[in-house]
Amino acid sequence: MRNILRPLGFVLLSALAVLSVPAASAQIRVGLVLERSGKDDKSFNASAYQGLKRAEKELGVMTKTVEAPDNAAYESLQRAFAEKKFDLIIAVGFHQLESVKKNAARFPGQKFLLVDEDAKAPNVRSVMFEEHEGSYLVGALAALHAPGGKVGFIGGMDVPLIRRFETGYAAGAKKINPKMQVLSNYLGVTGEAWNNPPKAKELALDQFNRGAEVIFVAAGNSGVGVFDAAAERKKLAIGVDSNQNWLKPGFILTSMLKRVDEAVFDSVKLYKEGKFSTGLIRYGVKSKGVDYSLDEHNARLVSETDKKQLEQLRTEIVKGKIKVPDYYLIQKK
Amino acid sequence: MLEAVFSNWILPTLRVSTPLIFAALGGMWCERSGVVQIGLEGIMLVGAFFAAVVTHSTQNPWWGLGAGMVAGLVLSLGYGLTVLKLKANQIVAGTAFNLFAMGVPPFLSMIWYDSTGSTPVIPSEALFRSAPLFLMVASVVLSAVFYHRSKFGLRVRFAGEHPKALESAGISVQGKRWQGIALSGMLAGLGGATLSIYLASSFSRNMSSGRGFIALAAVILGKWLPIPTVVACLLFGFTELLQIRLQGVVLWGERPVPVQWIQILPYLITIVVLAFAMGRTRAPKALGGVE
Known part of the structure; x- marks a missing residue:
């Protein structure tokens, strides 16, 4: 009813x-x-x-x-x-x-x-x-801030679009550290997944407990739960779509911008x-339609060498030297 | 080892279950008094919203908690007015209140924060650390004691089981039902408050995401009794946690268990428990009846 x-x-x-x-x-x-x-x-x-x-x-x-x-x-x-x-x-x-x-x-x-x-x-x-390209860049940045070799990904609803973020992110992290371990969780399989910050926080706490040092979250409204967890554990999170750096300054490494x-x-x-x-x-990254965000809130977190490395990767993607795995294509196979 | 079990399993289960337990206890009292309470979802939502608003403006979570409780109480009294005074159908009125509650936060947040349905982030110093857990345990103990060992508990049960008998003893059935409804409003309001100022750091749209209905299921699963209801909530909380923990875990072979299979778990466990472990349930006899 x-x-x-x-x-x-x-x-x-x-x-x-x-x-x-x-x-x-x-x-x-x-x-x-x-x-x-x-x-x-x-x-x-x-x-x-x-x-x-x-x-x-x-x-x-x-x-x-x-x-x-x-x-x-x-x-x-x-x-x-x-x-x-x-x-x-x-x-x-x-x-x-x-x-x-x-x-x-x-x-x-x-x-x-x-x-x-x-x-x-x-x-x-x-x-x-081309979400996978932007996710690749933030994945690389996450790996640069995870000397322990573990990073995390938290997705909202488990759909191909979000899988695409995940595969790009994992590839970027592994580019920096081939032994990188990527923990991955999804909030759910229904629309509620986009509106459940408490559950996202539990997922993030769990990933931090398992050793993740940076977590990339692509989960709409639920994302703030991950930022809370990062602030609580003094770890890092990566935002998505809009520039979310201002939400928890100092604990959000960057945001994967989707313009x-x-x-x-x-x-x-x-x-x-x-x-x-x-x-x-x-x-795509070529037109900066997908990008990573830099502003006063994460200026202390992202170093000049980090930036150089990311720009290097961007050029290689644009030139076609790096082929970022695309979940949409993987799925079709 | 023991400490790891506590911090990785027991504490998270309690955390996840806290809003459910508050709401389910409220639902139990209300339904025991003979009034169907499907409005828990809406009450939680309104409680969560006002708790976040007041905590944000006072920077003190206790005021927020109080505000969530009062907001829940006000909404439930409105519900009481329609079903007890005006004799509306309880399912229809409950649905209407749920719909109404969904619209309140976006409307008010638009006026106050120019935002459709979310409140500003509350700094972590102004959030609860663990107080709601103790409060939850206290509510469980109080509910169980009052239900089994007090005149009040007995009378509420009679209002839902055998209202005529209560009436012939010279006690107002309507009075007990008002009290049941008020309790459900306050408790579910508290449950909602724990969502926004304990488990999260702001209110976001529809953040109760079905927890009110899960709480209602817990009441039924718990046979409308306080301790079994709480156990049912803990079971739901635990399966949610299991769902979180098992994602991406490799059980056999090389590939992890597909996430869809793990997402089924809470529903599967509920069905199994309902079908096998429970035996017969019987709702309060006069539940939903119009006097």
Whole structure:
């Protein structure tokens, strides 16, 4: 019963919120549909939201953001935007793939941007990130800070996307130290995995107990639990998607940036300039679409020699000298 | 050796089980008095939120704990109003309160912190170290003693088992049910508070992630009795921990056990326990009945 009622009520409310937008004039209107972890996940969705806010400020477009209460709501939220004749509808997260496909076919006159999956539709611009390349770099950095030979990885929901982070990370760590041992845990196999900091903290404490010195976490809202554990044990953690260094200064070695903000901003900009293109666009280390973060919060942690080594690795990846294992390709075999 | 077992197994199991035990004890009291309490999830969520807000603004976790308890109490009294005074269906009203509770934190955090459903991080000096563990043990002992050895416990049981008999003894059935509901609100509110200011360092969206429903399952598994309910919570906590520990462990051959198999464990153990180790359960006779 609860399973039926909860989504239904939220979809209705959210749809109402979308519909209540007054029909505007010639101004470009952009609708953003976020995942359930929301615009304040300090991570993936937060990055998309920041990109859109920047577009609103610098490009003068009208924007509207909604958050899905669960995975069943995406289709109706996107459709509500489409029916209101929004010019560009941005869907963030791989969960939205099927609903974008449906809505793109139903509303061929409008444009869609899908982040993290390839919709393969004529009016959809699909943006994918080479997470494994960025994870490779932070994996190398983790290994440089783990003289004991053990680093950890904690993933949110066990899905291919997160596996891709893991394989890249492990490869990077092993590049620095071939004997590196990578401990790996996942929070779960359902969407709850993104919203469970207490469990993430227990996982991290366990990995620290087993000797891990640095833990890379890719788990949405749950990530803060890992940062808590790092601060408690005076060890290091690595953040993900947005720059999370500020959350626990001194205990977050770096963050693996996934510039969703850039992807969103670029797309809106291209749309405004009439240069919007559809199809699959990839963001890798070459274009710094995936990167590691450096700021005042981790300046003391990352040394000049560390930086040099990482830049060396980046150049080798860009030149094709290093082939970072890609879980998506491994999976296909 | 003994110390390792304690710090690697016993202490983490207790930590993981703490929110469950608080909520389950609350659920037990409420259901024993004859009122179905499926709103534990929502009460925990609201408790966790207000605990984080107050701890953040006062920098003192005890105020936060109190706030979580009061928030839980207020929500449960609202529930009591609908089911006891207005005679609403308890399952429907409970569901409504869960939905309502999901919406409260995002709404208020938007006003206070301009954030949809998370609160600012609380510095670790202002978080609990281990006080909630002792508080949890105290609640277990008190619940067990009051349930088995007090007039109050007996009367609450009668309100759920045989309300007519209680009435003929000149004691208000409604009164006992109000008390049961209030207890569930306070205890589940405390459970929620331990999530945000003991096990984590801020409130994040939907952070109860199903724990209220697991607590409810523990009540049923524990046959609506205090100690068995707590044991059921510890079992759920332990399987969660087992799930954490067994991930990536190589049992045989070269490859670790696939994570999906390990994720099944809590459910598998629950089913096995329910089917084989339990025997018959009987809910309080007047549970959910409208007087």
